Amino acid sequence: MLVMKRIALFHLETLMWIERLGTFAAAAQRLNTTQPAISARVREIEDQLGVSLFQREGRRMVLTARGRRLVQASEPLFRGLEHVLLEASDFAGAIAAVRIGAGEIAAATCLPAFIQAIERERPGVTMEVELDLTVPMLQQLLAGTRDIAFLAGPVAGPGLRTAPIGSVALVWAAGPAVIARGGFSQTLPVWSLPEHSPLHAVTMATLEEHGLAPRALHTCNNVRTLIEIVAHGEGAAVLPETMVCGHLATGALAEILPRPRQAVHFEAAIRTRERDPVILDLFDRACRLRIETIPDDMEPA
Known part of the structure; x- marks a missing residue:
């Protein structure tokens, strides 16, 4: 029987973020550590298993077939355990750095109340807010460099999960x-x-x-x-x-x-493959936001 005494949850989390973001440097930034520490974690897992988990393709680190299978099998287990522990504590111990993208209109309307609620009810969550236009925010979200975005919509795509949060005249x-x-x-x-x-x-x-x-x-x-x-x-x-x-x-x-008949409609969005329970909790809260409404006879922009 294979005994893996040195493999811990943070090792599996490291693999998941390298796979998602594509580089050790990006994973280190996301996990608030250094690139040498990320490299050391990968070596520890590979030494323990006796197999290579990554191979370099250009500037990106890509999972080998065995590495991909390990991440696919372990991610649901990791997220499930994390969710159970957070749920048991009513998310009181939630600690995360969440990267939020928002347009100026959303930032001037619904975002302040959203942030105040997170500060009050999820004090362990650090928020990194960046204002931008819809197209670059959408690209960042799909690339994994933003966790939640408040976008001018409607937006749709196979990699997105969205919810309407209101419209502005x-x-x-x-x-x-x-x-x-x-x-x-x-x-x-x-x-x-x-x-x-x-x-x-x-x-x-x-x-x-x-x-x-x-x-x-x-x-x-x-x-x-x-x-x-x-x-x-x-x-x-x-x-x-x-x-x-x-x-x-x-x-x-x-x-x-x-006044134009058209209005700007807004949506909260995350990736469809998002499994982080903290981000899912914040997205659920974002779905309940409401930007100031508009008359029913107005059209979407």
């Missing part, structure tokens, strides 16, 4: 000086988020709907900066109502065209 806005000069009765520059963002799609669709040709179409990848540019500049933009309601109330911005 949009407004065409400009600064008061632009409105005073007649708004779109003159040819104006238009500002937008970059191409492939929902706001850009709505911008182009509504310009076409109203038969308007902008003097120039500028882009900026930061919504708050976009708001300030429009408030103090010469152009107009489609902006999320939840982020400009204060500007509209004070007169720093004014609506320049009828």
Whole structure:
């Protein structure tokens, strides 16, 4: 009988993260340790089993057939034991570093309450929040460098598990000086988020709907900066109502065209193969979030 006295749960967890992220360095960062420590763990398992578990393909470390079988067989056991222990303690002892991706609109609406709840109820969970546009966040999520993402949707794919968390109405806005000069009765520059963002799609669709040709179409990848540019500049933009309601109330911005029928819909997303019980617990919480709702007759962007 083979006796494996030195193989521990952290050895199996190491294998799972190398397999998921593709390099020892990425696994070391994810597990908050060093690359030499990761290499040492792999050597310990290989010495214990007497087989090679990884082979190098370019810059990535790829599991051998035996290594792949070991990970496939042990991951459900590892996650099941981890979940049982966390559930027994009502997740009170949950310790993890969770990497969260969010767009600015989600970050300005539902994300603060989500983070406050995690800080209060899961004090052992460290959160790494990064704001970005939907396309790069989606790529990061699928690559395993983000754990949970709040995306402008709808998004779909064989590697994603998503849940709707609400929608945000949009407004065409400009600064008061632009409105005073007649708004779109003159040819104006238009500002937008970059191409492939929902706001850009709505911008182009509504310009076409109203038969308007902008003097120039500028882009900026930061919504708050976009708001300030429009408030103090010469152009107009489609902006999320939840982020400009204060500007509209004070007169720093004014609506320049009828509100678009389209709205931006948001979803919480994780990978379909995600088995980490802490991430699954946080995703369950994220599914219960609700961004400010919109009228029923609005269309998705």
